[in-house]
């Protein structure tokens with residue numbers, strides 16, 4: 001999948017626990033395409049020894065739907081491996097490790113159905129996305145069980161984050177829960 005002939009992009013984040021963009025190898029033939037979407041062996045070869053315990057799927061009907069920016073507190077903190085099954089998103093990961101030199105910095109990448117791209121969002125990052133097409137389906141693997149008592153987040157449109165969202169705040173479709181999330185500056189240190 002990756003490492004053998006797929007591509008990996010890492011950004012200049014502090015520590016090895018950095019977001020990474022994987023571009024998987026695709027095998028096309030007259031029937032269509034084959035691609036491995038997860039390989040424990042290939043991840044391990046990149047130093048990512050993670051156990052995924054839950055797979056999630058969401059459908060967002062409207063363009064400009066924003067989900068996030070979410071994370072779970074310890075001991076239920078989750079790493080996430082995100083890809084798109086239908087449609088297209090701008091996927092975002094924000095460094096919320098309070099002692100990190102890249103605290104508050106983010107990566108934003110477009111992921112589209114069939115493009116073979118996956119974003120790895122490690123523990124210590126808040127995650128969210130905005131849909132760029134109607135009826136967008138997102139699938140992601142996570143490394144810890146869902147724990148509503150550890151569920152938390154920061155405001156997606158916090159100007160201090162400087163995220164170039166493709167939708168204006170007044171046009172975005174967000175959940176009531178997400179509309180009430182605090183800006184990063186009001187968040188007590190979660191990941192020291």
Ligand SMILES: Cc1cn([C@H]2C[C@H](O)[C@@H](COP(=O)(O)OP(=O)(O)O[C@H]3O[C@@H](C)C(=O)[C@@H](O)[C@H]3O)O2)c(=O)[nH]c1=O
Pocket residue numbers: 056058067068069070071080127128129146175177
């Ligand atoms: C995240 C999650 C939600 N739920 C339930 C709770 C709620 O009733 C319903 C919808 O939950 P939410 O509004 O939190 O769904 P959503 O806003 O799509 O939350 C997701 O957003 C993206 C950006 C992430 O990174 C995910 O980790 C997750 O936080 O689904 C589960 O049963 N298991 C889960 O793992």
